[in-house]
Amino acid sequence: MDSERSSASSQIPSVRICELCRRHLPAPHTTAETLCDACRTKKGRHRVYMFYMLRDGWFCQFLEQDLKTPLPKKLHFKSQEKLWEIAERGGFNMNLEARQSLDHGIEIGRGGMWLDLSEEQYRRLKHR
Numbered sequence: 143m144d145s146e147r148s149s150a151s152s153q154i155p156s157v158r159i160c161e162l163c164r165r166h167l168p169a170p171h172t173t174a175e176t177l178c179d180a181c182r183t184k185k186g187r188h189r190v191y192m193f194y195m196l197r198d199g200w201f202c203q204f205l206e207q208d209l210k211t212p213l214p215k216k217l218h219f220k221s222q223e224k225l226w227e228i229a230e231r232g233g234f235n236m237n238l239e240a241r242q243s244l245d246h247g248i249e250i251g252r253g254g255m256w257l258d259l260s261e262e263q264y265r266r267l268k269h270r
């Protein structure tokens with residue numbers, strides 16, 4: 143029986159490194175994280191946190207990376223399909239864990255995820 147070994151190897155490694163400069167990424171890690179802040183800025187990417195909740199349809203708000211500054215753009219739509227669409231377009235890492243987390247959020251009616259946005263996608267959130 144090697145069940146013990148396989149469960150240990152399926153754990154997320156506690157140390158993650160930037161895929162460009164190989165610097166260690168600061169904890170806590172999020173599923174979408176592959177670059178350090180310096181490299182993300184260099185590549186013109188923006189990390190944004192999307193918070194969603196069920197309120198007469200799905201209501202979405204976006205926060206800057208500091209998790210304090212709200213972006214002006216808010217979204218409201220009827221279908222949960224749109225959440226998957228945003229996640230995919232926003233460069234969300236759609237691995238099994240991420241899908242389960244989004245599934246769960248939809249089930250309980252609220253949740254959040256990190257998005258890795260391009261300069262243009264980010265600019266659109268800066269406008270109402």
Ligand SMILES: [Zn+2]
Pocket residue numbers: 160161162163164165177178179180181182
């Ligand atoms: Zn880096």
